[in-house]
Amino acid sequence: MEHDAAVRGVSTGTTIMAVTFDGGVIIGSDSRATRGGEEVSSKTINKLVQVHQRIFCCMAGSLADAQAVLKTASFQLNLHSVQMEAPPRVIAAASLLRKLCYHNKDELQAGFITAGWDPQKGPQVYVVSLGGMLISQPFTIAGSGSTYIYGYTDAKYRPHMTREEGLQFVTNALALAMGRDNVSGGVAHLVVITEEGAEHVVIPGNKLPKFHDE
Amino acid sequence: MSEKHLLVQSEGAGHGMEIDSISSGSPASPSPLGAQPMQLNGCRSFRSMLGSPDISLANNAYWGIPSRRWDANAWKRQSSSAEQLPVLMSLFGGEMSLLRSPLQPPSPGFSFDLTERNAVLGRLLEGSPPPRPVKTGTTISGMVFRDGVVLGADTRATSGDVVADKMCAKIHRISANMYCCGAGTAADTQKTTDLLASNLALFSLNSQRAPRVLMAASILQDTLYRYGGQIGAHLILGGVDYSGAHLYTVGPYGSVDKLPFVSMGSGSMAALGILEDRYKPNMEVEEAKVLVRDSVQAGIMGDLGSGSNVDLCVITAQAVDYIRPYQESQYTNGRNRKYKYPPGTTALLSEKVVPLRMELVTEAVQRMETH
Numbered sequence: 001m002e003h004d005a006a007v008r009g010v011s012t013g014t015t016i017m018a019v020t021f022d023g024g025v026i027i028g029s030d031s032r033a034t035r036g037g038e039e040v041s042s043k044t045i046n047k048l049v050q051v052h053q054r055i056f057c058c059m060a061g062s063l064a065d066a067q068a069v070l071k072t073a074s075f076q077l078n079l080h081s082v083q084m085e086a087p088p089r090v091i092a093a094a095s096l097l098r099k100l101c102y103h104n105k106d107e108l109q110a111g112f113i114t115a116g117w118d119p120q121k122g123p124q125v126y127v128v129s130l131g132g133m134l135i136s137q138p139f140t141i142a143g144s145g146s147t148y149i150y151g152y153t154d155a156k157y158r159p160h161m162t163r164e165e166g167l168q169f170v171t172n173a174l175a176l177a178m179g180r181d182n183v184s185g186g187v188a189h190l191v192v193i194t195e196e197g198a199e200h201v202v203i204p205g206n207k208l209p210k211f212h213d214e
Numbered sequence: 215m216s217e218k219h220l221l222v223q224s225e226g227a228g229h230g231m232e233i234d235s236i237s238s239g240s241p242a243s244p245s246p247l248g249a250q251p252m253q254l255n256g257c258r259s260f261r262s263m264l265g266s267p268d269i270s271l272a273n274n275a276y277w278g279i280p281s282r283r284w285d286a287n288a289w290k291r292q293s294s295s296a297e298q299l300p301v302l303m304s305l306f307g308g309e310m311s312l313l314r315s316p317l318q319p320p321s322p323g324f325s326f327d328l329t330e331r332n333a334v335l336g337r338l339l340e341g342s343p344p345p346r347p348v349k350t351g352t353t354i355s356g357m358v359f360r361d362g363v364v365l366g367a368d369t370r371a372t373s374g375d376v377v378a379d380k381m382c383a384k385i386h387r388i389s390a391n392m393y394c395c396g397a398g399t400a401a402d403t404q405k406t407t408d409l410l411a412s413n414l415a416l417f418s419l420n421s422q423r424a425p426r427v428l429m430a431a432s433i434l435q436d437t438l439y440r441y442g443g444q445i446g447a448h449l450i451l452g453g454v455d456y457s458g459a460h461l462y463t464v465g466p467y468g469s470v471d472k473l474p475f476v477s478m479g480s481g482s483m484a485a486l487g488i489l490e491d492r493y494k495p496n497m498e499v500e501e502a503k504v505l506v507r508d509s510v511q512a513g514i515m516g517d518l519g520s521g522s523n524v525d526l527c528v529i530t531a532q533a534v535d536y537i538r539p540y541q542e543s544q545y546t547n548g549r550n551r552k553y554k555y556p557p558g559t560t561a562l563l564s565e566k567v568v569p570l571r572m573e574l575v576t577e578a579v580q581r582m583e584t585h
Contacts, residue, residue, distance in 0.1 A: 008442075008443055008467055009443060009465055009468075033469075041465075041471075042471050044473070062469075063467075064435075064438075064439055064443075064465065064468040067435065067468070068439045071435075
């Protein structure tokens with residue numbers, strides 16, 4: 001098997017993002033997993049993992065590491081929720097991921113975006129980067145494809161968007177990133193999380209918005 | 215240079231943006247995003263955490279029945295002073311540590327016991343090249359059809375440039391309702407699937423439940439992740455349980471993907487082309503068998519590491535049809551394996567009988583207890 005210098009094994013090689021809108025968050029990702037930077041090992045991989053009813057995480061980096069961390073974190077989050085007899089806060093999920101990523105930074109190659117809704121603080125977006133940094137932002141982008149859309153997201157983001165505006169924002173951003181980054185592609189997965197619950201929207205590749213040169 | 219530094223990763227796969235990261239955590243700081251040699255001692259901590267019983271999901275499935283511990287070192291201590299015995303003992307001791315006890319949580323971290331054995335063997339071989347590990351250099355594929363799952367594999371095992379086994383069995387039985395194809399290092403796929411089969415059998419007996427395919431995939435993922443890619447097992451796991459037919463692929467680093475059709479091994483690209491072209495959901499069984507056979511055949515013809523026959527395994531809720539071989543290679547060398555001559559082949563020319571005179575010297579009768 002080819003050894004990718006940067007990532008061991010299958011890489012999520014991704015574009016992931018999350019944005020808050022009025023009343024909830026939208027978290028989105030592409031669906032391509034690559035091996036060695038040359039071969040697409042899966043066109044339909046699910047990078048959006050539900051760790052609790054209203055908390056989703058998306059993964060970037062080595063697929064094996066990210067899946068292992070998320071399995072551990074969801075188990076611990078569930079245990080925490082049972083012990084507290086209350087649904088966990090989004091910050092709890094993000095903190096668990098941060099703890100795992102930080103204390104094992106020498107062995108892991110995985111980063112995450114955690115987004116969700118809780119009654120205490122409403123919609124929130126957190127990003128846990130490779131080395132274990134945890135910050136909260138109104139919107140965030142990550143993954144190898146994110147470098148191509150910093151300008152777009154900085155220019156187009158507005159606070160207090162509506163649900164439809166938020167969906168359009170995320171769809172456009174993902175489409176632009178998938179168009180330029182070779183290791184991002186496939187379909188666009190979006191999850192809209194509000195007080196009512198989570199709704200999964202899938203946009204197939206051929207239904208993504210097209211831009212000037214396509 | 216200040217410890218805080220700005221890192222922007224603009225190439226490579228899947229690394230997020232790291233701003234203002236304090237890098238004091240990594241001594242002798244190579245870029246955390248660049249290629250690091252695997253620190254084998256460091257590997258223990260995250261993976262060892264997965265080995266401890268209150269965290270690993272796989273271990274929650276073991277019903278915690280205590281059993282005798284195989285002490286790998288006890289074998290070595292008891293060995294005599296003979297030169298060969300320590301080798302044998304370490305051979306068994308090394309193996310025992312791997313198989314130590316399926317009921318107990320696996321020991322954390324990566325076990326280096328077998329490197330000791332390899333070093334001893336290397337000294338014994340003294341200069342002649344060590345045997346190359348047998349790889350399956352394979353084409354394996356699988357797909358979900360209307361009533362279940364079809365798995366297919368070629369049957370060539372290679373050791374370097376030589377075909378070590380022309381009729382290697384790559385579809386391993388995990389349980390009555392689950393089979394697993396393995397590509398990569400032959401020993402690794404065999405041992406990993408054997409361990410999984412043993413553990414699931416024990417689980418079944420203890421819980422009186424048939425295991426789910428999801429559980430088997432999860433156990434494989436945990437095991438392979440713990441060894442950080444050192445176990446070269448690329449697996450396709452397929453089966454039917456109460457919730458339907460499922461097909462999973464597990465990589466050597468511990469990544470799992472659930473797919474409607476998949477192929478692995480050196481011939482996977484050739485096989486995938488066929489599957490991508492002709493796969494449809496809810497196919498009939500005969501059509502599905504032909505499609506999987508065609509995909510493996512594409513690997514056999516297009517990949518040097520795959521060859522010989524095609525094995526198929528059709529798993530449905532009612533039965534398992536393990537067809538070995540489904541298709542025989544047309545490139546045999548016509549050699550008869552059996553050289554049995556029918557009675558009468560050798561002509562009898564003459565016969566001479568000489569009776570042997572025997573003299574009865576003593577006679578003793580001993581009664582035997584028969585009940």
